[in-house]
Amino acid sequence: MTKHFVEYLYPGSFFSESIIEEVLVRDIFLPVKTNGYLGEPFGYRFYDQTIVNTSTETLTGSKQNVSGTYYFGKTYSQDEVKLVGGTDILVDNMRMNRWEKVVKTNRGNFQPFDSTKDFIVPS
Secondary structure, three states, X not given: OEEEEEEXXXXXXXXXXXXXXXXXXXXXXXXXXXXXXXXXXXXEEEEEEEEEEOOOOEEEOOOEOOOOOEEOXXXXXXXXXXXXXXXXXXXXXXXXXXXOEEEEEOOOOEEEEOOOOOEEOOO
């Protein structure tokens, strides 16, 4: 059976943390759930997964139909990031990784933003 999931993204020490929940449908305006420990997510993405239960085990397929990331925040170009100040490392990362844009999230962290697949959630 194919199931739908949402993966909520949170800032972490070195890498983003995530919490995954099953959903009935992919609703980009789903109510965002705050986690007591991690707080409010900075974004989320959807994916599907086939899960088959047999009499002795549960088989879980790989993630399929992975959506782009829906961010809570504002996008910045490299020139706009330079104006923020104190962002030399971010500007270098943007240049070296050829990121045209990043998003400054509602949590204050910056994430790479791919205009072809990522979205800003309307506030």
